[in-house]
Amino acid sequence: MPLREMANRLDQRANSNWLYIVPSGMYGCVHYLSQKYGNPAIVITENGMDQPGGLTRDQYLRDATRVRFYRSYLSELKKAIDGGANVLGYFAWSLLDNFEWISGYSSKFGIVYVDFNSPTLDRHPKASAYWFRDLLQH
Incomplete structure (x- = not known):
């Protein structure tokens, strides 16, 4: 199933209409690159999601969706690393x-x-x- 179709079925989108939230894509891409190109060094850049404008400061500060986003994407990245992917940075x-x-x-x-x-x-x-702080301290 194409990635865009899968994201629409799951109804997982960030605020931007072009940004689909598909954590399994992290594993899929990293694993594919590792297998296809002889396990090159990989650095993941600009992985994130946006919130809409017009919220209150308190609403911006309680970004539970972003916490779930990073938790799920980094879990998929760890799965790829555990499988042998040569990930040098994120x-x-x-x-x-x-x-x-x-x-x-x-x-x-x-x-x-x-x-x-x-x-x-x-x-x-x-x-x-704060979630990233806690992750990096452990």
């Missing part, structure tokens, strides 16, 4: 809420909330930032 997208070319500042990809209305651009860790 970079979440993104540390901070930032400017996105298509949606400007309204789409929130960061694990740290940035108040773009504050003159000092105040930053507040989201639940997903």
Whole structure:
């Protein structure tokens, strides 16, 4: 089944209409690359999901969907590594809420909330930032 069709059937999408949430794709891609190309060194970059604009700060900070996203994607990545994939690094997208070319500042990809209305651009860790902290400490 094509990835897009599977994602539609599961109704798992991030805020962006082009971003489907399919954790098994992480394992599938890493495993395929490892098998097809002689287990090259792999670095995963820009893996993340966005929240819609217009939420309250408290809603942004309680990003349980993002926590589930990272937990499931990293679980699939670990499965690929345990199977022998040569994964050297992983970079979440993104540390901070930032400017996105298509949606400007309204789409929130960061694990740290940035108040773009504050003159000092105040930053507040989201639940997903604390989840990453706990993951990395163990």
